[in-house]
Amino acid sequence: MSYIIELAGINKFFGQGAGRVHVLKDVSFSVEHGDFVAIIGQSGSGKSTLMNIIGCLDTQTSGVCRIDGDNTAELGPDQLAALRSRSIGFIFQRYNLLPSLSATENTALPAVYAGLAGTQRSARAQQLLTDLGLGDKFVNLPTELSGGQQQRVSIARALMNGGRLILADEPTGALDSKSGENVLQILKELNRRGHTIIIVTHDHNVASHAGRIIELHDGKVIADQRTGPLAPAREMAAAPQPSQARHHRFVGRLAQFREAFTMSVQAMLAHKLRSLLTMLGIIIGIASVVSVVALGTGSQQQIIADINAMGTNTIDIMRGSGFGDRRAGRIRTLTVADANILGKQPYIANVTPNTSNTGDLVYRNNTLSAMLNGVGEQYFEVKALAMAQGRFFDHNDVRATASYAVIDHNTYSQLFSPGEDALGKIILFRQKPLRIIGVLKDQERTFGPGSSNLNIYAPYTTVMRRITGAKFISSITVKVNDHVMPLMAEKKLTELLTARHKKQDFFTINTDSIRKTVESTTGTLKLLISGIALISLVVGGIGVMNIMLVSVTERTREIGVRMAVGAKQRNIMEQFLIEAVLICMVGGLLGVGLSRLFGVVFGMLVSNFPMVYSTWAMVVALVCSSVIGIIFGFVPARNAARLNPIDALARE
Ligand SMILES: Nc1ncnc2c1ncn2[C@@H]1O[C@H](COP(=O)(O)OP(=O)(O)OP(=O)(O)O)[C@@H](O)[C@H]1O
Ligand SMILES: [Mg+2]
Numbered sequence: 001m002s003y004i005i006e007l008a009g010i011n012k013f014f015g016q017g018a019g020r021v022h023v024l025k026d027v028s029f030s031v032e033h034g035d036f037v038a039i040i041g042q043s044g045s046g047k048s049t050l051m052n053i054i055g056c057l058d059t060q061t062s063g064v065c066r067i068d069g070d071n072t073a074e075l076g077p078d079q080l081a082a083l084r085s086r087s088i089g090f091i092f093q094r095y096n097l098l099p100s101l102s103a104t105e106n107t108a109l110p111a112v113y114a115g116l117a118g119t120q121r122s123a124r125a126q127q128l129l130t131d132l133g134l135g136d137k138f139v140n141l142p143t144e145l146s147g148g149q150q151q152r153v154s155i156a157r158a159l160m161n162g163g164r165l166i167l168a169d170e171p172t173g174a175l176d177s178k179s180g181e182n183v184l185q186i187l188k189e190l191n192r193r194g195h196t197i198i199i200v201t202h203d204h205n206v207a208s209h210a211g212r213i214i215e216l217h218d219g220k221v222i223a224d225q226r227t228g229p230l231a232p233a234r235e236m237a238a239a240p241q242p243s244q245a246r247h248h249r250f251v252g253r254l255a256q257f258r259e260a261f262t263m264s265v266q267a268m269l270a271h272k273l274r275s276l277l278t279m280l281g282i283i284i285g286i287a288s289v290v291s292v293v294a295l296g297t298g299s300q301q302q303i304i305a306d307i308n309a310m311g312t313n314t315i316d317i318m319r320g321s322g323f324g325d326r327r328a329g330r331i332r333t334l335t336v337a338d339a340n341i342l343g344k345q346p347y348i349a350n351v352t353p354n355t356s357n358t359g360d361l362v363y364r365n366n367t368l369s370a371m372l373n374g375v376g377e378q379y380f381e382v383k384a385l386a387m388a389q390g391r392f393f394d395h396n397d398v399r400a401t402a403s404y405a406v407i408d409h410n411t412y413s414q415l416f417s418p419g420e421d422a423l424g425k426i427i428l429f430r431q432k433p434l435r436i437i438g439v440l441k442d443q444e445r446t447f448g449p450g451s452s453n454l455n456i457y458a459p460y461t462t463v464m465r466r467i468t469g470a471k472f473i474s475s476i477t478v479k480v481n482d483h484v485m486p487l488m489a490e491k492k493l494t495e496l497l498t499a500r501h502k503k504q505d506f507f508t509i510n511t512d513s514i515r516k517t518v519e520s521t522t523g524t525l526k527l528l529i530s531g532i533a534l535i536s537l538v539v540g541g542i543g544v545m546n547i548m549l550v551s552v553t554e555r556t557r558e559i560g561v562r563m564a565v566g567a568k569q570r571n572i573m574e575q576f577l578i579e580a581v582l583i584c585m586v587g588g589l590l591g592v593g594l595s596r597l598f599g600v601v602f603g604m605l606v607s608n609f610p611m612v613y614s615t616w617a618m619v620v621a622l623v624c625s626s627v628i629g630i631i632f633g634f635v636p637a638r639n640a641a642r643l644n645p646i647d648a649l650a651r652e
Helices: 047-054 077-087 103-114 118-131 147-159 177-192 246-270 272-309 336-343 395-399 409-415 460-468 486-501 511-554 556-564 569-605 615-641 645-650
Strands: 003-014 021-032 036-040 062-067 088-091 165-169 196-201 212-217 220-226 314-319 348-363 366-375 387-390 404-407 426-429 432-440 455-459 475-480 506-510
Touching: 003 047, 003 196, 021 047, 021 062, 021 196, 021 212, 021 220, 036 047, 036 177, 047 062, 047 165, 047 196, 077 088, 077 103, 077 556, 077 569, 088 147, 103 118, 103 147, 103 246, 118 147, 118 246, 147 165, 147 177, 165 177, 177 196, 246 272, 246 569, 272 511, 272 569, 272 615, 314 486, 336 348, 336 475, 336 486, 348 460, 366 409, 366 460, 395 460, 404 409, 404 426, 409 432, 409 455, 426 455, 432 460, 455 460, 475 486, 486 506, 486 511, 506 511, 511 556, 511 569, 511 615, 556 569, 556 645, 569 615
Parallel strands: 036 196, 036 212, 088 165, 165 196, 366 455, 404 432
Antiparallel strands: 003 021, 003 062, 212 220, 314 475, 314 506, 348 366, 348 426, 348 475, 387 432, 404 455, 426 432
């Protein structure tokens, strides 16, 4: 005779030290395949404790318990889960259905953890429900079912994976007598089909249906009598088994993953406001990181464009040792001759000397303060300027010290009404007349020489000889030949001028290096501010962790039920991790959306530059939020996975 349950010298203690109670005292008995056993006894006699040990939900303090030949003390949590999944079906007094799942889904749950494919799963679940008279209740939630119906769903769940051994703890306890009778008839029928049934009850009428009655009193077996025939061991109809083929095992894992995912979505939807508040930290964090990067990129691109507008590949040679050198104004070594020599160098394309003066500009009855720039004829090319009206002065004008002036857009709009022809008009700068021969196009720039300053340009010869009388110039601007490295040219012209001046009494500004500086500064700034925004992400992560811990506590009973029907620690862990990641991912998506919205508003309010979003930054933000979900979801998920099934089930 083979036994499905063998208990030898089982002792169970609860508690520690003085509070230690001896609940099961040297319990030994065996149960044959196909038997129907009732365990009866008064309240507190240890019936449920014994049942939990048989069901591999709890372990004995001493003694040996063999279920289906396996010594349960030798199995780890996952092997016990597998044993429960394979052989045992539980029927609880309070049904223990998951409230958010339909009757079919509740029934099918054990098969999810056994790895059965989805279509097979629901087909079998619906077959079982139909057999139990619930053919019209497939999609109903537990709250939409009566107690007797719920208990029948839980019987179907116990049969889902086969349920060779069915453990029913007070299955009729919460039911009226008619429903209770119905449940007992079902159990008897199952027994006839070959299921081994253990039922716990304190009701002798209920026990009388069984073929064998074991009576517990104060933790001891005081009676064990056979009251009916032992059904001959029969082959049971086999439950569909998950295929062990590699492909199917993968599909099974996928089904478990999907189940975990659906559960997570349901959990999130069940607490919409709470989920949203939990996400807030993540939303703000991601939105700020993405926005900062977009703002940084946008402003950087604008500044670079401005620098390019100053002229690409230009080098300015200024007097002194650097900006703010107060002796610079007294240095008189930088001359037009220097500019001419530089103009002959092969690495230089264009050159212009500059001398600038501020003074009063008079036109009709307007007097304005303006900057007069004395420049060479190549200034136009060097600075890549465009004309709105007229022309720039040429080599002959410079040689002839012609009293010509080119005015910029600002000056034009101050002196003339829009569209008015400025060419040929005479302006007075420091009482010296200059004839306007050209007007520059509006150069939009937020960086560089004066956006609101008034600039007028005249040949440097004219400025030096006719207006200021200066013998030296204030700076030289050169445009480097396209195929020459700006740094190389800078080095060479520095050597040349140092040799001419016998010392280096000037400094150079290279737009290329300015651009690099701007790039690296804004890059550093972006990184810095993103770093600060990351702190908000971490705070958000802690919020997620907090809510996940609450969620685990709230759903402890659910975790217990899942473990009882065969969920492994891995499955539970996965479910809560997915939930944490999902919250963070949705938060991340909302954050990116918020940032895009901000970008649209920003674009409407600020016209200087747009926010520039890179896909790359958004992808990184989403990956970041998932990682935060994993990191901060880990502890709650592990707590959930490590719950002891029996403690979890006992939690109200
Ligand atoms: N986790 C626990 N910690 C401490 N004592 C416990 C624990 N679980 C059960 N006990 C004690 O063990 C004894 C047996 O409990 P058990 O639940 O097995 O009784 P029962 O026979 O199922 O009673 P009832 O018919 O009321 O369900 C009781 O005295 C109970 O107080
Ligand atoms: Mg009990």
